[in-house]
């Protein structure tokens with residue numbers, strides 16, 4: 265009825281319309297497109313105001329959000345921003361609008377993947393899908409759309425890499441990818457790009473050259489991206505550009521005259537002689553003489569500066585060869601890596617820069633990298649943060665560290681100090697840390713660390729520490745199992761690393777560093793001492809004995825968040841209950857005949873973790889006591905916990921003795937070899 269009324273009484277209106285549209289009333293987009301649109305809308309929940317309808321014979325071109333081309337023969341644009349669309353775009357719907365130039369579905373609640381039949385929208389120029397909840401990889405159906413000029417995928421849940429095929433979008437002027445979870449590297453994208461944003465994704469790698477012109481805000485929030493407007497790519501180094509720090513060689517020139525002066529003086533003397541001769545021969549050669557004088561400043565150039573300064577800090581006279589290594593090149597000014605004496609390395613900053621690096625660990629004083637140089641040399645580079653001391657103080661501490669030489673101490677090899685970077689290079693010990701050995705992949709087919717190995721580690725670690733204390737007069741300050749490195753995969757000889765760095769950080773940072781190992785008094789005094797080292801070492805012994813990590817977080821990054829157990833208190837409480845055997849690592853209970861040694865080592869450990877610093881033994885004494893245990897001699901350190909350490913006879917470990925058939929002789933054989941290392 266309504267239809268009949270319309271057609272009959274609005275003839276005038278129709279005439280008007282017809283005159284306006286020039287007989288194009290009957291021209292309609294193909295039924296295919298109408299059906300595609302209706303199919304889309306019927307499958308996608310939406311707000312009611314989108315009243316597209318098949319029994320409403322108004323033209324498709326007048327539907328909300330739709331624009332047709334000039335002769336109304338096809339749908340050119342579909343814009344439904346904020347239309348309350350919810351859920352995935354059904355396939356075989358929008359992909360059939362083959363003449364579409366503009367598609368905007370922004371600010372809805374569309375989700376799921378973009379249908380692959382979008383690849384049929386070959387004429388599409390603008391695609392706006394931002395502010396939805398689309399997920400999945402970079403839409404494969406969009407990649408082939410070679411005519412795209414604007415693409416906005418921002419604020420969705422897209423993941424995965426951005427395909428290199430986007431290079432093919434030669435007409436692209438705007439690309440918005442921000443606020444997704446795209447990962448991997450950024451491909452280089454059309455040079456015509458005017459607007460670009462890839463911030464807040466998980467992209468990594470270096471920013472391609474043709475995108476470097478965009479501001480840092482276009483890349484922010486991608487922790488792995490580097491280069492261009494962002495900090496340079498090398499994990500531990502700014503590129504050695506002529507930056508503020510290159511001024512240094514100039515004032516170094518005056519400092520370092522000792523060797524250079526001799527060269528200068530001799531060269532000067534020869535020149536002077538020549539000049540005299542020349543003067544005698546002919547006054548007209550004055551010009552020549554001046555030329556030679558001008559040449560004379562040239563030789564000293566490679567001599568002073570970084571080259572001479574990078575002589576080992578402990579000032580031994582044997583360093584001439586290293587001068588060549590570190591400073592002989594034309595890059596001498598940039599090359600300020602200072603090597604300690606006795607090093608075997610021949611690389612420079614440039615090499616370190618090019619090295620492939622892998623993060624070994626993040627600590628509160630900085631990040632450690634394993635750097636593999638191009639020639640295969642592997643070193644550990646520690647990038648120190650929050651260094652508070654001046655360059656001079658830093659160098660003085662380095663001088664102390666550089667002198668330490670002991671089989672059970674991992675040597676530092678070189679350092680670098682500039683305003684922005686403080687690096688410490690040390691040897692790379694391949695066999696891993698005690699922490700990894702003790703706590704890594706427990707139970708999953710790993711070889712348990714046997715008693716003799718643990719004794720050997722305890723003994724060699726103690727020796728390394730004792731050497732630091734006696735010869736170096738240097739508290740370690742950061743004893744924890746991840747800083748105890750194993751020298752060989754099989755002979756369990758340990759080496760201590762990461763020592764003597766506390767003075768570089770002032771008094772605020774250090775005490776919080778090694779929560780589980782920290783002596784109680786350090787919390788107040790904020791100073792590490794020999795005695796606080798002894799405490800930490802005691803905790804380390806308890807860790808060896810119990811197999812428990814005093815600070816679970818010591819394997820990871822944050823030390824403060826550590827919810828580790830207080831090993832000394834835990835052991836004390838268990839021992840007080842006369843359950844001594846309960847404290848030992850279950851992996852040790854498979855061995856027979858070592859309980860006595862275990863109890864002895866436990867006594868030494870408990871002596872070390874005495875609350876009052878003065879009651880703790882000296883490190884040298886600890887070495888002696890451990891070696892006595894090794895030799896099977898009975899040593900009874902004076903401890904307050906003596907009584908509790910007696911094993912009760914109904915000890916569960918004793919009971920199992922009879923059943924287990926481990927050959928006892930084997931485990932007794934090796935302690936001699938460990939004590940053979942004794943100096």
Ligand SMILES: *[C@@H]1O[C@H](CO)[C@@H](O)[C@H](O)[C@H]1NC(C)=O
Pocket residue numbers: 267271321
């Ligand atoms: C609209 O539909 C009615 C019947 O539903 C039909 O009579 C009429 O001709 C249609 N008008 C146009 C312009 O197609």
Ligand SMILES: *[C@@H]1O[C@H](CO)[C@@H](O)[C@H](O)[C@H]1NC(C)=O
Pocket residue numbers: 315317320321322
């Ligand atoms: C089409 O139908 C809707 C209701 O379904 C109505 O509101 C609208 O006015 C109709 N359009 C025309 C041109 O008749």
Ligand SMILES: *[C@@H]1O[C@H](CO)[C@@H](O)[C@H](O)[C@H]1NC(C)=O
Pocket residue numbers: 359380381382383384
């Ligand atoms: C694209 O269109 C062609 C015909 O134009 C059709 O055969 C094909 O199935 C369509 N592709 C998709 C993915 O829908």
Ligand SMILES: *[C@@H]1O[C@H](CO)[C@@H](O)[C@H](O)[C@H]1NC(C)=O
Pocket residue numbers: 397399420421
């Ligand atoms: C998509 O992102 C929203 C937050 O924007 C989040 O709540 C949701 O879990 C994400 N969905 C998927 C599948 O990642």
Ligand SMILES: *[C@@H]1O[C@H](CO)[C@@H](O)[C@H](O)[C@H]1NC(C)=O
Pocket residue numbers: 428429432
């Ligand atoms: C880029 O486009 C060319 C042709 O225009 C095509 O041959 C090539 O496969 C495309 N590259 C990618 C990665 O799609």
Ligand SMILES: *[C@@H]1O[C@H](CO)[C@@H](O)[C@H](O)[C@H]1NC(C)=O
Pocket residue numbers: 447448449468469470488
């Ligand atoms: C980027 O991250 C992936 C894994 O997330 C990694 O495999 C790749 O090596 C990283 N690339 C760079 C250059 O860091």
Ligand SMILES: *[C@@H]1O[C@H](CO)[C@@H](O)[C@H](O)[C@H]1NC(C)=O
Pocket residue numbers: 442443460461462463464479481482
């Ligand atoms: C990129 O997007 C982020 C997040 O929306 C915004 O903060 C930043 O200003 C944008 N950068 C540019 C260059 O538009």
